[in-house]
Amino acid sequence: xxxxxxxxxxxxSGTVNDVDKVLDAQDYIDLxxxxxxxxxxxxxxxxxxxxxxxxPISSQVGAGFGNGNTFPQVYDSFGRYVFMSLTAKF
Numbered sequence: 001x002x003x004x005x006x007x008x009x010x011x012x013s014g015t016v017n018d019v020d021k022v023l024d025a026q027d028y029i030d031l032x033x034x035x036x037x038x039x040x041x042x043x044x045x046x047x048x049x050x051x052x053x054x055x056p057i058s059s060q061v062g063a064g065f066g067n068g069n070t071f072p073q074v075y076d077s078f079g080r081y082v083f084m085s086l087t088a089k090f
Contacts (some may be wrong), residue, residue: 017059024056028076044085052080 032046055075070077 023058023071026053026055026075028053040089042085042087042089044087045083047080047082049076049078049080054079 028048029050030046030048031050032044034042034044036042053076055070055077057069058071059069
């Protein structure tokens with residue numbers, strides 16, 4: 001993603017910090033699976049962001065919309081996390 005202020009258009013151009021010129025694309029690997037046993041129990045396990053990739057840093061993100069100087073709506077700001085669930089049907 002290219003920041004608008006790097007444009008040559010006079011209405012868009014402006015000063016830009018080096019970290020904001022280009023925000024790289026990010027690919028994440030997430031794994032999850034489930035197993036049903038005794039016909040009413042389901043055990044789920046998963047890992048999000050298996051490789052623990054860091055999101056790109058931006059100086060344009062404030063405390064209101066940002067999380068760790070990145071865009072949490074677009075990038076995984078939590079890093080790797082593991083989760084488990086157990087569901088019972090009655």
